[in-house]
Amino acid sequence: MLRHRVIPALLLKNGGLYKTFKFDKPKYVGDPINAIRIFNTKQVDELMVIDIDASRSQKEPNYSLIEQFAGECFMPLCYGGGIKTVEQASRIFKLGVEKVCLQTAVLDNTKLVKDLADRFGSQSVVISVDVKKDWLQRPKLYKASTGQSHSKNWLDFIKEVVDAGAGEVLLNSVDRDGTLQGADLNLISQASAEISAPLIALGGIGSLKDIKDAINSGASAVAAGAFFVFHGPHRAVLITYPEYKELEKLLKD
Amino acid sequence: MENAVVHIPNLSLGNTQSVANMIKRVGGEVIIAMTPEDLSSAKKIILPGVGAFDEGMNELRDQGWIDVLNKLVLEKKVPILGICLGMQFFFEGSEEGELPGLSWISGRLKRFVSTHEDPIKIPHMGWNALNVYRRESIIPEMEEELRYYFVHSYHAICGDVDDLVATAHHGSDITAAVQRNNIYGVQFHPEKSHTFGMALLKNFLSVKC
Numbered sequence: 417m418l419r420h421r422v423i424p425a426l427l428l429k430n431g432g433l434y435k436t437f438k439f440d441k442p443k444y445v446g447d448p449i450n451a452i453r454i455f456n457t458k459q460v461d462e463l464m465v466i467d468i469d470a471s472r473s474q475k476e477p478n479y480s481l482i483e484q485f486a487g488e489c490f491m492p493l494c495y496g497g498g499i500k501t502v503e504q505a506s507r508i509f510k511l512g513v514e515k516v517c518l519q520t521a522v523l524d525n526t527k528l529v530k531d532l533a534d535r536f537g538s539q540s541v542v543i544s545v546d547v548k549k550d551w552l553q554r555p556k557l558y559k560a561s562t563g564q565s566h567s568k569n570w571l572d573f574i575k576e577v578v579d580a581g582a583g584e585v586l587l588n589s590v591d592r593d594g595t596l597q598g599a600d601l602n603l604i605s606q607a608s609a610e611i612s613a614p615l616i617a618l619g620g621i622g623s624l625k626d627i628k629d630a631i632n633s634g635a636s637a638v639a640a641g642a643f644f645v646f647h648g649p650h651r652a653v654l655i656t657y658p659e660y661k662e663l664e665k666l667l668k669d
Numbered sequence: 670m671e672n673a674v675v676h677i678p679n680l681s682l683g684n685t686q687s688v689a690n691m692i693k694r695v696g697g698e699v700i701i702a703m704t705p706e707d708l709s710s711a712k713k714i715i716l717p718g719v720g721a722f723d724e725g726m727n728e729l730r731d732q733g734w735i736d737v738l739n740k741l742v743l744e745k746k747v748p749i750l751g752i753c754l755g756m757q758f759f760f761e762g763s764e765e766g767e768l769p770g771l772s773w774i775s776g777r778l779k780r781f782v783s784t785h786e787d788p789i790k791i792p793h794m795g796w797n798a799l800n801v802y803r804r805e806s807i808i809p810e811m812e813e814e815l816r817y818y819f820v821h822s823y824h825a826i827c828g829d830v831d832d833l834v835a836t837a838h839h840g841s842d843i844t845a846a847v848q849r850n851n852i853y854g855v856q857f858h859p860e861k862s863h864t865f866g867m868a869l870l871k872n873f874l875s876v877k878c
Contacts, residue, residue, distance in 0.1 A: 613790075
């Protein structure tokens, strides 16, 4: 049977690996190539690498670094950050990357989603949707590159990108990012009820039980950052990933 | 090791680099064939592929790959491994398109169907276990249960059950690996399946030319 995927999500900034807290306070956690090598030997299901600096400072994706990542990844690799055109995506696929992840460039223009899906297939297009609660605890679509909320309704946006051809939606809860407090299960169940495409839940995962809860709420896959790079109450940097047997037992229906 | 030199046709729809990375990792050598002529000296071929069936068959035909592939594979019996869409080309055709396939293996591709009673996500995306029918093929024997990474929306229905090497379960039992003489095909991605993929590609490298 197909098992739900459990995916380390790594954040890049100036070529280094960082972990954020509620999309803020980036903490340096090491060299990305080294981390990827460790995840490789741990036989992770899949890996996501998101450059959190590229769109914000309007930089091109760092192609030579991405090429190095792809050369080390003997599992599927998804890259996100700074992709604005079909040509950039094409260049990234040629380096040996399986999936691209977009947000900034498609918030106001979902035609790019369609163009990418038509050219490379839906399975290679992941759209990242960040959601942050406002002061009335209402979930709002969030634009990570500017740090501001976006006027579109978050659920409408998810439906729009899936209709346009997105193969997967990466749903990230800004309020849970780095907190290790568990995923926002309400967001996950609301979003997964609206779409047929697989939903990857990100934000807040701090235990195996949190992974299981996210799956039970409708996520097809679960991604996590802090859970795989921090250890203990003082957040010492330690790259970990559960044993396959552990995940198999956890995720059996 | 002459056996370990693999030619990969340079098609726009392939994840050629990932396959090349993995072949090098397991000790093989990769030659990217830029034109059909470059392929004519191949002792072993891998045909990767990601994308749509008709688009791929059009590219194979328009750039003149089909004749040279037919000659190498059917007459000279050069071992070939098709991966994902690359394997799907070996069949007679697909529901995804209208063009005929290479027709080296009998059968056709069908789209996954999600029913109310048995809802499944499409595409079939993620890690799945294999049920191996033919042990003598290139599927490795390992201590751990074999698992491979799949991404596809169409699956092959073999016309000749003897060609079926392994299945995986997604809604129903679907074709995961096939072999007919020197023609090997896998629906999953060994180049993205860790040690399980490495072992499989190693077995393909050691197939006698």
